[in-house]
Amino acid sequence: MAARNTKGLKIFLEKGGTSPGALTATAISNAKPAQVTTAATLTAANGDLVKVTGSDLTTLDNKFFTISGLVADTSFDLTGSDASGEAAPAAKGNITFYNETADLQVLCLSEVGINSETPDTISVATFCDPSASVPGATSGAGTLDFSGFMDITDPGYKLLIDAEADGLKRVVMIKPPGAQGVVVAEGVISSMSLSEIPIDGAIAFSAQMSLSSKYSHVF
Secondary structure, X not given: OOOOOOOOOEEEEEOOOOOOEEEEEEEEOOOOOOEEEEOOOOOOOOOOXXXXXXXXXXXXXXXXXXXXXXXXXXXXXXXXXXXXXXXXXXXXXXXXXXXXXXXXXXXXXXXXXXXXXXXXXXXXXXXXOOOOEEEXXXXXOOEEEEXXXXXXXXXXXXXXXXXXXXXXXXXXXXXXXXXXXXXXXXXXXXXXXXXXXXXXXXXXXXXXXXXXOOXXXXX
C-alpha cells in the first residue's frame, strides 16, 4: 500500500445562484466504463463531475462520475462507471455536469472529515435474554465536517455562511492529489459556527453538512 500526502488536496462546494450544465444522452452503453452519446457536449470538459439520471440503468442513475475521453458533440466516458452487468444499453439519459470554475468554489479549509451514520440498536430485552436487541432504521447518510479559519475576503468562507442560511442541497467534491479520483457527496450545510476565539491566534470556524446520500469515491 502506498499512502500519499494530502498536500495539494482540493475541496469544492457547489455555488449558489448558478445552474450546472445539462446534457441529454441519446445512448449510454452497457460497458465498463459506460460511454455516453450526445448530440451536443456544450461546455463539458474532461475531468468535469457529472451526475446521471433518467437512464433506467441502475448502476448509473443518481450516481456521480467524472468525464474522460470526450469527443466534442459526440461522446464521452463515465470514469469510474461499470454498466457491463446491465441487460441492455440505454437509449436516453440526463447528464448534469459541474465545471470546477463555473459551478464549484474551492474551500480553504484546515480539516475535513466524513462520518458515516450507523443504525441505532433497539433493545428488546426480556428476563430470558437481557441483551436482546434489533437494528433500528438509519435516519441519515452521515455528515461531513469542515474546519477552517475566519476570513471575510475568502469566497469559500462566505459561501459556507450563505449555504447554511439558504438550506439548499449542494454537491461537495474532494479531489486528492496524485490522480486518486474524487470523493463526492450531496447534502445541506446544516450548521456553521465560530469554534475557537483564542487570546492570541486565528479565529476558527466549524461547519457541518448533513449528507442526503452516502459519499462515493469515483476513480
